[in-house]
Amino acid sequence: MPQENQPLARCKKQIESKLGWGNADTWQSQDFENLSHRIFEETNRMLSGSTLKRIWGKVRYESNPNRATLDVLAQFLGYTGWLEFVNSESAPIVAPADPKQNKRSLARLFLPWLGFLGLLLLVVVAIPRFLPPHQDLYFQNVAFNVRMVTSGLPNTVVFTYDVSQSNADSVFIQLSWDNRSRFKVDKALNEYTSTYYLPGYYHAKLILNDSTVKEQDVFIPTDGWTGIIMQNPTPIYLNKQLFADRLALTKTNLSELGVNFEREPPILDFYLVSDTINAESGNMHFEAEVQNTYEERNGICRKTTVLLMGSKGVISIPLSKKGCVGELGLMLGSRYINGKTHDLSGFGVDFSNPVRLSCTTGMGRVDIAVDDHAVFSDDFAEDIGQIVGLQIRFIGTGFIQSIRLE
CATH class of the missing domain: 2.60.120.200 (Jelly Rolls)
Incomplete structure (x- = not known):
């Protein structure tokens, strides 16, 4: 594989951290098959175990992953696509301090900051007195339902929700018991759809902030084998x-x-x-x-x-x-x-x-x-x-x- 770009290296490290399976250097073939399955469960897009092994350098390959593959990796991390991931990773480069700076210059720079830090400490202590008291999450009148648009496979599921009377800041729908299949939805809207390509028994959740407030089963059967x-x-x-x-x-x-x-x-x-x-x-x-x-x-x-x-x-x-x-x-x-x-x-x-x-x-x-x-x-x-x-x-x-x- 050609020299790897920094965004891809960061993406791989974040995926390793998300999985918690340790450094990918120790992964074996079954681990990449398991990762393939989990990526499909979350994104409904398939990256084979062999493709993932090439991305992680386990198999010799002479080209970089294509854009579609990179989009799937980014979506597995919760981004809409590769560009959003790359842009989210950009950060200003800070030049290192000059090691030859003399102590007198450092002192002249440091002393004015003492006054600023004192003022900052006063502000930090005073601000809580003026903040509104903590509010408990309100979800008594929240609604959450599911509807399959057809029978058979694939099947699109329509999630309808109403959180207009809740004081939650963030609203999520989780497609199964796997919390990695969690997607943020617009609080002001009422519908979210997801296409299920595989049959099974899924446990969907409506999550406000970090609290699960409603649950619904999504059962997608087969017609025989x-x-x-x-x-x-x-x-x-x-x-x-x-x-x-x-x-x-x-x-x-x-x-x-x-x-x-x-x-x-x-x-x-x-x-x-x-x-x-x-x-x-x-x-x-x-x-x-x-x-x-x-x-x-x-x-x-x-x-x-x-x-x-x-x-x-x-x-x-x-x-x-x-x-x-x-x-x-x-x-x-x-x-x-x-x-x-x-x-x-x-x-x-x-x-x-x-x-x-x-x-x-x-x-x-x-x-x-x-x-x-x-x-x-x-x-x-x-x-x-x-x-x-x-x-x-x-x-x-x-x-x-x-x-x-x-």
């Missing part, structure tokens, strides 16, 4: 005829769809999201047989994720080839178990055959088995509510041989 290929700027929604006989996608299918997988592996998701799924996450048994069939060199790890969506969070179970388990991460509600700091070797598999995965919860415990071998068992005191959806993700291609939830 839905196949999606993630790409920028919008996903590809697969025709159901492609997987009418079996939930599967092959390299031949990719070529027919015009999906270029030479530079990076595709991200394939199968979703089933419905309010008719009758399972409590704290007392359930889930089984699935899956196989990642991708054999290209750019997807050597064959990473696969089995995810159970709940009304209060997710259970995300990773699988990969055995040599890649250090890049995996297990999610149990709000708890993230990192393969860098925990032994997740039991989630390493041989994908030459379908892999059997099971997850059982009950009595405040969770037990996970791979090919009938126990690989993880721990406390599960805080469940994720009612199960409302299933998601199987293949980095590459793959199929679901069987799946059962009870």
